Amino acid sequence: GAVVSQHPSRVICKSGTSVKIECRSLDFQATTMFWYRQFPKQSLMLMATSNEGSKATYEQGVEKDKFLINHASLTLSTLTVTSAHPEDSSFYICSARVLGQGNTEAFFGQGTRLTVV
Amino acid sequence: GESVGLHLPTLSVQEGDNSIINCAYSNSASDYFIWYKQESGKGPQFIIDIRSNMDKRQGQRVTVLLNKTVKHLSLQIAATQPGDSAVYFCAETPNYGQNFVFGPGTRLSVLP
Numbered sequence: 001g002a003v004v005s006q007h008p009s010r011v012i013c014k015s016g017t018s019v020k021i022e023c024r025s026l027d028f029q030a031t032t033m034f035w036y037r038q039f040p041k042q043s044l045m046l047m048a049t050s051n052e053g054s055k056a057t058y059e060q061g062v063e064k065d066k067f068l069i070n071h072a073s074l075t076l077s078t079l080t081v082t083s084a085h086p087e088d089s090s091f092y093i094c095s096a097r098v099l100g101q102g103n104t105e106a107f108f109g110q111g112t113r114l115t116v117v
Numbered sequence: 118g119e120s121v122g123l124h125l126p127t128l129s130v131q132e133g134d135n136s137i138i139n140c141a142y143s144n145s146a147s148d149y150f151i152w153y154k155q156e157s158g159k160g161p162q163f164i165i166d167i168r169s170n171m172d173k174r175q176g177q178r179v180t181v182l183l184n185k186t187v188k189h190l191s192l193q194i195a196a197t198q199p200g201d202s203a204v205y206f207c208a209e210t211p212n213y214g215q216n217f218v219f220g221p222g223t224r225l226s227v228l229p
Contacts, residue, residue: 004160034216034217041125042222043220046216091158093160095216105166106151106217108161110159
């Protein structure tokens with residue numbers, strides 16, 4: 001099946017710094033990728049939809065200036081957490097769907113555990 | 118599972134027994150559903166999917182049932198094994214190409 005690779009898997013950063021998370025579709029092209037955040041013992045919550053070559057669409061309550069999304073190619077989307085604070089500590093997960101083939105499953109990256117100290 | 122927040126519903130089953138995990142979805146327009154399994158510290162893994170024009174689909178040891186009348190989805194796991202221990206999420210999507218909306222999740226614990 002299709003593979004989505006996410007990097008890094010784990011990162012610790014100091015408050016006030018920025019962290020970039022990469023999401024790559026390894027064997028298919030993804031015009032759309034999705035970024036989720038998951039707090040402990042909770043479900044996945046959609047943060048934003050990343051569209052190749054255009055601006056991302058953010059869910060209500062998600063600050064677009066804090067969570068910068070860039071989808072510069074059909075195989076790469078990045079999420080940058082700017083000026084990170086401890087409350088940004090979470091598990092961030094990206095996903096992509098193989099579009100153009102009817103309804104299909106979403107393939108997920110391995111996730112990135114962000115800890116802000 | 119009906120709770121959200123810090124307390125995932127937990128289902129404990131004996132190894133070898135069958136498991137049934139339930140999910141209520143909210144959007145009557147949803148037309149495609151997936152069950153995902155998530156192990157600790159990992160991203161969700163696809164288990165099985167079902168489209169709204171079906172009410173049952175079977176895979177290897179797993180069966181998904183869809184009841185559109187009451188907006189209910191269930192996952193049945195036959196002969197549950199220790200490796201099945203994980204959190205299970207149902208996910209729905211109402212529109213082609215759009216993101217999935219995840220249910221609150223159920224933790225499955227397999228007892229030896």
